[in-house]
Amino acid sequence: xxxxxxxxxFRRNVWEENxxxxxxxGICSLLxxxxxxxxxxxxxxxxxxxVALSSFTISLLREYIPHRVRMIVQTLIIASWVILFxxxxxxxxxxxxxxxxxxxxxxxxxxxxxxxxxAFAQMNxxxxxxxxxxxxxxxxxxxxxxxxxxxxxxxxxxxxGINVNFVGxxxxxxxxxxxxxxxxxxxxxxxxxxxxxxxxxxxxxxxx
Amino acid sequence: xxxxxxxxxxxxFLASIFSSNMVLSNFLGMCSFISVSSEYKTASxxxxxxxxxxxxxxxxxxxxxxYVMIPLGLDYLRYLIFIIVIAATVxxxxxxxxxxxxxxxxxxxxxxxxxxxxxxxxxxxxxxxIRSYGFLQTLVFGLGSxxxxxxAIAALAAIREKMAGKELPRGLEGPALTxxxxxxxxxxxxxxxxxxxxx
Numbered sequence: 001x002x003x004x005x006x007x008x009x010f011r012r013n014v015w016e017e018n019x020x021x022x023x024x025x026g027i028c029s030l031l032x033x034x035x036x037x038x039x040x041x042x043x044x045x046x047x048x049x050x051v052a053l054s055s056f057t058i059s060l061l062r063e064y065i066p067h068r069v070r071m072i073v074q075t076l077i078i079a080s081w082v083i084l085f086x087x088x089x090x091x092x093x094x095x096x097x098x099x100x101x102x103x104x105x106x107x108x109x110x111x112x113x114x115x116x117x118x119a120f121a122q123m124n125x126x127x128x129x130x131x132x133x134x135x136x137x138x139x140x141x142x143x144x145x146x147x148x149x150x151x152x153x154x155x156x157x158x159x160x161g162i163n164v165n166f167v168g169x170x171x172x173x174x175x176x177x178x179x180x181x182x183x184x185x186x187x188x189x190x191x192x193x194x195x196x197x198x199x200x201x202x203x204x205x206x207x208x
Numbered sequence: 209x210x211x212x213x214x215x216x217x218x219x220x221f222l223a224s225i226f227s228s229n230m231v232l233s234n235f236l237g238m239c240s241f242i243s244v245s246s247e248y249k250t251a252s253x254x255x256x257x258x259x260x261x262x263x264x265x266x267x268x269x270x271x272x273x274x275y276v277m278i279p280l281g282l283d284y285l286r287y288l289i290f291i292i293v294i295a296a297t298v299x300x301x302x303x304x305x306x307x308x309x310x311x312x313x314x315x316x317x318x319x320x321x322x323x324x325x326x327x328x329x330x331x332x333x334x335x336x337x338i339r340s341y342g343f344l345q346t347l348v349f350g351l352g353s354x355x356x357x358x359x360a361i362a363a364l365a366a367i368r369e370k371m372a373g374k375e376l377p378r379g380l381e382g383p384a385l386t387x388x389x390x391x392x393x394x395x396x397x398x399x400x401x402x403x404x405x406x407x
Contacts (some may be wrong), residue, residue, distance in 0.1 A: 024383045027238035028327045072295055075325075079288045087284065102334035105287045109327035111239045177398060178233045182391030186384050193379030 006131055013135035019112045020143045020185075021192045026112040029103050030144055031181040037160050040148035042096050044141025046085050046104060048134055051113045054078045055121040055133035062122045074117045075108065082107045112136055147184050151175045217348040220341075224352030226400040230328045231360040232393060233401075234335075237328030241361055242386050244319075246372070251365030252358070257319040259354025262329055265297050266350030269333040270343060290333045295324050328357055364390060 019025045026047070033043045057077050058065075065073045086104050089097045097104065107113070116136050121129040152158055155175030157165030165171070174180050230236045237258065245251045269290050277283055302320045305313040323329060332353050336346050367389055376385065 024242055025239065027242065028235045028331075031235040031238065071324075072292075075291055075295070076288065079291055083284065083287050086287070101338055102331055105334045106236070106327045106331055108287055108291055109325050109330050111325065114325060174395075177394075178235065179391045179394040179398065181235070182387045182394055186387030186391060189387065190377075190379050190384040193384060197379055 010135050014139040018139040019136050025115050026110045032103050034148040035151050035176050037148045037152050040144040044144050048137030049085050050081045050107050051137045052130050052133035053081045054113050055116050055129040056126050058117045059121040059126040059129035078113050079108045217344050220345050221348040221352040225356040229356040230353045232397045236331040237326045245365040248365040248369050252362045254319045255358030255361045259358050261323050262354035263350045265294050268293050270346045298324050
């Protein structure tokens, strides 16, 4: 596949059609794991792993999966990859695995993976689907890490577990709690919507 | 089993509705929570369907987990098995409802397929395993979480209905505002925390 095509995929999946900010998919895990940067990176890695390999597998098998039962077949493929990731994570990083609890298993029902399978992998060749998955996962991970950096810094005064609270400000307990996650994602979507609207207005609306 | 934590079922029931609400403090089932909450009637219908499926699937998953998967040592396949159980349960509930409760089916029918991929349903089965609940605890946990989810989505939809058509800053309409409203709701629900402690 051509380099230009990969670049276009990258642009589209990471920015223009960012799964989280533009499509509002995969929100559950996004909000739940973002109070620490390290957890978010692992979660993002898990999603990239699962979505890329699931897209690849689904694309390989796309001619053999009967159309009527494709949802369940896709779910089973996704579940198999997630189980694999869960087992690896338990062996390599048991602490983080425990901290993430059920949210690793919940990657199965992360709408991003099913969305990529439905929207891309079932009509495109395996290699393209693989990259499509990687970039979709990357777009998710970037948003995840941005939220986590904000929440961890304001909530604990740390970055990656290292104390960076040099000024000695009072940490905001609310940042560790659920409401803050909703506020931050809401504001981020608002900002991105505005940037997109402005771009469309100045660029004569040539990009959708 | 055996090592089930000694938490009174009543406490689990109330906690799963209020202080550890599935949506507002565990962030489960967000996708449909955000996208199907612009109309009160539809949202409430989805809420009921989720509550119904949740009760059935948690009970089934508990039974299968303790009487099939543990004895056979299939614990590591639980994601796969739970999701199959959920998909099958949804299908069966839909068929039974169609046959015997066709009124209800007309109302809830369209939501049922959506529920298979609602992560609250799978999440609750995973929580029940992680917290090693006993049977009665699982039953009230499923029921309470379902009711809590219903309460949250119905409340959100009611708020959004009131807000519809109001003038808003550019880009804030739709999902962005919905998240901020949800944040405020979650903040209100934080008020319940400490009343019922479960973990």
